[in-house]
Amino acid sequence: MIKVQRLCALALGATCAQLSHAQTSVTLYGLIDTGITWSSNQHGSSNVEMTSGKLSGTRWGMRVTEDLGGGWRTLGVLENGFNSASGAALQNGRMFGRQAYIGLSGDGYGTLLIGRQYTPLALYGGFLTAALRWGTSLMVHPLDLDLLGGTTRFNNAIDYESPNYGGITYKLQYAFSNQAEGPAGAGFANNREWGGAIRYVGHGLTLSVGYTQIDRPDAVSNTNGAVVGDYQSALPLWVKQVDTTLSGTASSAAVLTAGTQKTGMIATLYTLDRWSIGAVVSRTLFDDNTVTRASATRLNGSGSLALNVAEINLTYQATPANYTGMMVTYSGARFQSGATHTSPHWWQVGIANDYFLSKRTDVYIAAAYEIGSARDAIAQITLNAPSSTCTEAGVSVGLRHRF
Known part of the structure; x- marks a missing residue:
């Protein structure tokens, strides 16, 4: 009888061990980043404000994995973004607006994910920019129109x-419009995205190349498409200034609508001992643009907007816990409608220091200065309100904790 009981106990223990091995692993994680930001000019006045997510977007999330055996795994992420200064939800009020996906990964086969995600440009190129490494959003390229700052995610x-x-990996992505073929201006290509990137990592060098195209982003005729609500469609103030210049009257323009956005980038980072030097070049072309309520008739029809950005950044790691970085960025734009065109451009310099108090907690300070040249070059540091002139400065001090 005792032998039978022991055998049953052993069998039950083995069964429980197998069930435990097959159980899904769920990890709760998050990051809180809160600070104070000073701006020299926002709509004509200086400002001091409490800000959230200047170095890293504040978030909490759940990561799910399950070992399926044979080198295969199920994985998924639900990630919420919020303002740590007010508690308000970000990403247009979505519950899981930063990321929401599920997928499969197999040893030797790669990883397939489906759901709301970042573009390959942001994942392979964005993390080589000064802004995402240590420079805060003060150093994100103008309005993140080249997508490298990761402020735009893609549904479907x-x-x-x-x-x-x-050392070489590549990433391909297609985001569905979720719309059947229809009349002109609608259909399968109405508000979709596709693209990819390739990256090499080895011998201290990281090199990435990528391309993304978005057709009719944030289209009001398709609110179930790839880009809905969090695309950078707010009218840059310098475009309103272009309208004012061309019409001779104060512009009442509201929104810049793009028919197609095409963005390509090359990014590299080389690390030697305590020094790292990086360079990023991007080109973004918007075709078939329309400015809503434009005063100048030449902006009411189709037009094109090209934005070229070149960044050089340098990082010094004084100790394992202390990073100091500097960056210089040149951004040149060309807005053209028919025979009319204007070409504003901007220079931006920035410096930052990030000091880790522990493995999970760090403090940072960052400063940036932007100056615009040409007739219509209104300054606007990304995620700040625009300046009323061609210059703007900003300083952020913050505390970040991961859990």
């Missing part, structure tokens, strides 16, 4: 990342 996205081939 299917994403494949390859295995690592000797």
Whole structure:
């Protein structure tokens, strides 16, 4: 009888061990980033404000993994973004606006993800910019129009990342419009996104190249498409200034609508001992643009907007816990409608220091100064309100904690 009981106990223990091994692992994680930001000119006045997520977007999330055996895994992420200064939800009020996806990963086969995700440009190129590494949003490229700052996510996205081939990986993405073919201006291509990037990592060098195209982003005729609500469609103040210049009267323009956005980038970072030097070049072209309520008739029809950005950044790690960085960025734009065009451009310099008090907690300070040149170059540091002139300065001090 005792032997039978022991056998049953052993069998039950083995069964429980198998069930435990097959259980899904759920990890709760998050990050809180809160600070104070001073701006020299916002709509004509200086400002001091409490800000959230200047270095890293404040968030909490759940990460799910399950080992399926044979080198295969199920994985998923639900990630919420919020303002740590007020508690308000970000990403247009979505519950899981930063990321929401599920997928499969297999050893030697790569990873397939479906759901709301970042573009490959942000994941492979954005994390080589000064802004995402240590420079805060003060140093994100103008209005994040080149997508490298990661402020725009894509719904309905299917994403494949390859295995690592000797330091080389690639990532492909297609985000569905979720719309059937229809009349002009609608249909399968109405508010969709596609693109990809390739990256090499080895011998202290990281090199990335990528391209993304968005057709009719944030289209009001398709609110179930790839880009809804969090696309950078707010009219840059310098475009309103272009309208004022061309019409001779104060502009009442409201929104810049793009028919197609095409963005390409090349980014690199080389690390040697305590020093890292990086360079990022991007080109973004908006075609078939329309400015709503434009005073100048030449902006009411189709037009094009090209934005070229070049960044150089330098980082010094004084100790394992202390990083100091500097960056210089040149941004040149060309807005053209028919025979009319204007070409404002901007220079931006920035410096920052990030000091880790522990593995999970750090303090940072960052400063940036932007100056515009040409007739219509109104300054606007990304995620700040625009200046009333061609210059704007900003300083952020913050505390960040991961859990």
